[in-house]
Amino acid sequence: MGEEQVVREIGHDEYDPKGTLALIAVYFVILLVMWVFMYFVEFLGNELTVV
Amino acid sequence: MSEALETGTPSFMDRFPQEASVVRASLISSFISLFLGAVFGLIQALHRTDVFRFLDSQYYYTVLTAHGVLLVVSFTIFFLVGLFTWATVRSLDRPLVDIRYTWAWYGLMVIGTLMAVVAILGGFFPSTDISADVLFTFYAPMQAHPLFYGGLAIFIIGTWLAGADYFRAWYAWKQDNPDERIPLQAFMVLTTMLMWYIATIGVAIAVVVFLLPWSLGLLDSVNPLLTRTLFWFWGHPVVYFWLMPAYLLWYTVLPSISGGRLFSDPLARVVFVLFLLLSTPVGIHHQYVDPGIAEGFKMIAMTNTMFLLLPSLLTAFTVVASMEHGARQRGGTGLFGWLRALPWRNPAFTGMALAGLMFAAGGFSGMVNAGMNINYLIHNTIWVPGHFHLTVGTAVALTFMAATYWLWPQITNKPIFSRPIALAQVVLWFVGMALMSNAMHVMGLFGVPRRTAEPQYQGFDFVASFGSITELRMQLALGGTLLFISTVLFVSNIALSTGTPRMSGLGKQLSEPLSPAADSPKVLDNLTLWFGIAMVLVVLAYILPLASIITDSGIVDPGVEAVPMLIDAATGLGPIGAVSDAAGRLVAAVVGVVP
Numbered sequence: 120m121g122e123e124q125v126v127r128e129i130g131h132d133e134y135d136p137k138g139t140l141a142l143i144a145v146y147f148v149i150l151l152v153m154w155v156f157m158y159f160v161e162f163l164g165n166e167l168t169v170v
Numbered sequence: 171m172s173e174a175l176e177t178g179t180p181s182f183m184d185r186f187p188q189e190a191s192v193v194r195a196s197l198i199s200s201f202i203s204l205f206l207g208a209v210f211g212l213i214q215a216l217h218r219t220d221v222f223r224f225l226d227s228q229y230y231y232t233v234l235t236a237h238g239v240l241l242v243v244s245f246t247i248f249f250l251v252g253l254f255t256w257a258t259v260r261s262l263d264r265p266l267v268d269i270r271y272t273w274a275w276y277g278l279m280v281i282g283t284l285m286a287v288v289a290i291l292g293g294f295f296p297s298t299d300i301s302a303d304v305l306f307t308f309y310a311p312m313q314a315h316p317l318f319y320g321g322l323a324i325f326i327i328g329t330w331l332a333g334a335d336y337f338r339a340w341y342a343w344k345q346d347n348p349d350e351r352i353p354l355q356a357f358m359v360l361t362t363m364l365m366w367y368i369a370t371i372g373v374a375i376a377v378v379v380f381l382l383p384w385s386l387g388l389l390d391s392v393n394p395l396l397t398r399t400l401f402w403f404w405g406h407p408v409v410y411f412w413l414m415p416a417y418l419l420w421y422t423v424l425p426s427i428s429g430g431r432l433f434s435d436p437l438a439r440v441v442f443v444l445f446l447l448l449s450t451p452v453g454i455h456h457q458y459v460d461p462g463i464a465e466g467f468k469m470i471a472m473t474n475t476m477f478l479l480l481p482s483l484l485t486a487f488t489v490v491a492s493m494e495h496g497a498r499q500r501g502g503t504g505l506f507g508w509l510r511a512l513p514w515r516n517p518a519f520t521g522m523a524l525a526g527l528m529f530a531a532g533g534f535s536g537m538v539n540a541g542m543n544i545n546y547l548i549h550n551t552i553w554v555p556g557h558f559h560l561t562v563g564t565a566v567a568l569t570f571m572a573a574t575y576w577l578w579p580q581i582t583n584k585p586i587f588s589r590p591i592a593l594a595q596v597v598l599w600f601v602g603m604a605l606m607s608n609a610m611h612v613m614g615l616f617g618v619p620r621r622t623a624e625p626q627y628q629g630f631d632f633v634a635s636f637g638s639i640t641e642l643r644m645q646l647a648l649g650g651t652l653l654f655i656s657t658v659l660f661v662s663n664i665a666l667s668t669g670t671p672r673m674s675g676l677g678k679q680l681s682e683p684l685s686p687a688a689d690s691p692k693v694l695d696n697l698t699l700w701f702g703i704a705m706v707l708v709v710l711a712y713i714l715p716l717a718s719i720i721t722d723s724g725i726v727d728p729g730v731e732a733v734p735m736l737i738d739a740a741t742g743l744g745p746i747g748a749v750s751d752a753a754g755r756l757v758a759a760v761v762g763v764v765p
């Protein structure tokens with residue numbers, strides 16, 4: 120493994136993945152913003168589509 | 171864990187030399203396909219943007235078929251069998267039962283590929299009647315030469331036998347270890363292969379019962395809606411067949427490369443079981459605009475598809491949490507600061523991490539594709555290739571390339587020729603794909619079609635709400651060119667690695683999960699049970715749609731005539747003629763004779 124310098128061992132019980140939670144929260148916010156954006160671009164910007 | 175830090179760990183090649191040869195052969199077949207596919211990709215990117223057209227547009231479909239088949243069938247699946255062979259042998263820690271059998275399935279896959287590729291490339295030579303310009307979806311009534319369907323069938327039989335090889339190895343292992351949990355990598359291989367057995371029922375029937383006999387003249391006609399539905403029965407789960415080897419790498423290799431441990435082994439097993447259960451009963455979501463399938467069935471497919479988001483979101487969580495664990499063990503701190511502690515100089519890490527990031531973006535466009543109503547906005551536009559170049563074209567392809575930098579030394583006992591080039595290569599892929607895929611998505615929203623050699627129309631212009639179509643075209647062409655350069659860097663780096671000096675001690679060990687398999691209920695390892703439930707779900711999802719297609723338009727539809735994809739030899743220039751013609755025009759343009 121060599122290049123993976125571990126400076127401290129973190130076991131199962133001491134590990135709390137809060138950074139992961141933060142990243143996933145950011146992803147969901149981006150998704151939400153994109154959906155709202157899509158509503159403006161695609162639905163308000165175009166005529167009604169009748170299939 | 172810490173024993174692994176000492177040098178001199180025996181490599182896979184030291185421990186299983188015969189299996190290592192098969193893995194190497196499979197990867198090399200995969201990379202040859204990748205390189206050829208990228209050549210065709212570059213031609214398309216330059217052609218359809220009108221940056222450089224040296225082939226006559228009627229050959230566009232030969233190019234596009236070759237691109238699709240070489241990349242999503244040969245490149246991905248050869249890599250998969252190589253990786254799965256490695257993963258099975260490594261995790262069960264025993265050789266395969268009979269290496270001659272292993273070479274036999276590899277040989278079948280090679281023969282099948284060569285047959286299909288000959289049929290496709292025949293399209294460049296209008297004087298022969300060999301052609302298969304039917305694209306990788308081979309929808310009837312477009313008809314290919316029998317070599318194409320025959321090659322496909324032989325290739326798939328090869329993959330079935332490969333799966334049986336893994337099951338045999340597992341069975342032998344089980345005799346010696348009756349009470350142990352299936353090692354995680356073997357579990358992933360076996361569940362993926364079970365999914366593949368179910369999925370390929372569809373394509374096997376489409377090809378062997380209908381399309382092959384039809385191309386041989388034994389059957390007068392086929393029912394296009396039926397063969398198309400059977401195609402998509404396979405066509406959605408095949409995307410997970412591409413993705414599962416990437417997931418295997420993200421779950422079992424990426425944590426170690428990040429300096430950490432997999433967050434949870436049981437969660438990984440749950441994800442693979444969910445994919446086995448849910449991958450197949452969703453194929454109809456590719457047919458939202460197909461007439462002849464009731465809206466209700468499409469709704470069911472949409473609902474199943476939304477459930478399928480669950481295992482991918484679970485994966486995002488588990489994989490990122492494992493990376494974070496590595497970063498914190500390496501001394502990273504803070505809510506986001508740990509990201510800096512990740513080993514960004516390691517091409518294997520950076521490639522896989524960037525691949526995962528692009529997959530997250532692909533997740534968004536995938537949700538758009540999956541919604542029955544918003545799908546209409548982007549259906550058959552170039553948005554769709556924009557989407558899957560993020561998923562299979564990057565999440566999968568870039569992960570495979572990045573993982574190769576890690577795996578190759580262990581199956582050859584030779585280090586990678588250049589790590590800096592490797593790092594530049596993965597970053598270049600990311601940049602190139604960001605440009606190409608962004609341009610494709612945006613152009614798709616403006617209605618630019620996919621699968622079109624010359625998407626320009628007389629008396630009609632696509633209107634861009636922002637930017638301009640010309641700008642987007644240039645972006646697509648530039649992105650495609652960077653991707654091509656990245657592929658060349660990858661392939662040549664690996665080729666040059668065959669010349670680096672042989673070393674010992676290149677073996678790498680994988681860290682143990684934080685939460686081990688023993689924490690999970692044993693029923694997770696009951697493959698028969700999951701296979702049974704998956705079959706029931708497939709029957710439920712498909713029995714009614716198939717029955718209604720057959721009652722509406724028959725097993726075969728005599729009204730449908732075959733359309734062989736032949737270019738008229740008299741009008742077709744032939745690629746050589748077209749090339750010299752284009753060269754002539756180029757020279758003339760440079761000289762300034764032609765405006």
Ligand code: HEM
Binds near residue numbers: 562564567620650
């Ligand atoms: C060198 C990098 C690549 C370039 C420049 C490239 C370029 C393109 C372009 C421009 C198209 C759209 C053609 C059209 O619809 O008219 C396309 C289609 C496609 N590409 Fe790529 N691509 C590349 C890599 C990949 C990879 C790595 C994969 C998968 C592993 C892939 C899979 C596909 C598939 C399946 C299609 C659709 C074919 C069809 O419509 O039948 N491509 N590619």
Ligand SMILES: [Cu+2]
Binds near residue numbers: 409453456
């Ligand atoms: Cu799908």
